[in-house]
Amino acid sequence: MSSVSQNFMKLFRGSSGAETIPAQGSEKLTRRSSGLGELARTWQNAEGLCILDLGSTSATNIRHFTERGHRIYSEDLLTASTDPELLIKDEKGVAALDSRKFLADNLVYPAAHFDVVLCWNLPDYLDESLVKPVVGRLWSVLKPGGMLLAFFHTRDAGPDAPCHRFHIVGADTLEMKKIVLSREARRGTGAGQTTKSDGFQLQRVFNNRHIENLFHDFASIKFFLARDNIREMLVVR
């Protein structure tokens, strides 16, 4: 596995054109995504791609890929992480999630299975105990040369940045809809309690160094800065 620090390419594109246009009378926003645009150029002429979407079930995304002859897998890892059976206590007696059980029940795929993984904002909202194990599993299920798209909030987004679901509505355009939980769910070990919540809570803000360390097993990493306090990242296995 090559080190990211030896052969990654970092490209900072200022003002990548992400703009939010509020839809009238709804909680949906649209934004342009440079990362998605780059992915779309990659799969433009490809056939039969195998894609993993890690957001909540999206008919829009399923339609987008199946109309182009690709296979899409849908797996909502954030919702899966709220399973109360995952709760354990670590060596210090602090509440945590059982990452071994989580990976036994989720992301169970053959090695080198996917061409594309759409992580969206998963790392920002996933419980701390699950982030590294999940990224490690994603590396193994991606094909060599496969790509992973992820979004990270910048510090300016603030601690109450809402968790959105991203729907692909164009080659480089996403519709964002705030995730509203319909039942009680954990907000992560930081909260330490099960509360009624209307969504997932931002768990952390990654800086570039954190992101590079997290994805150090990947061959290359590319960042795209945007105006809306979201930093997009495209990594290649």
Next chain:
Amino acid sequence: MSAPASGLQSGLAQIGKSVFIKGELSGSEDLYLDGQVEGSIALKGNSLTVGPNGQVKGSVEAKGVVVQGKLEGNIKASDRVELRKSAIVTGDVSTQRISIEEGAYLKGKVDISRADVK
């Protein structure tokens, strides 16, 4: 297929919500299932509706499949699959057309033999 009115409807078999079946089901008529089934269901040429109280653990093969309840298993529909907003499906879906309401939960692969997604 909507929830059936009280009383039997001709041409529609029904499994009520208090019924639990363990074993393979097959038939040549439409089926409305609001109970629990552990085993595969084969209704080639006909439709299966899993009602809001319905729970299926096993693969399903039919012409059309509508899910309002819970289904753990692969779905193979020669025509169409509909996941209503209360659907919880864990398994792969293979069909010609698929319709997914907002709120439906799907964990698995979607394979469309003809790209006609609604």
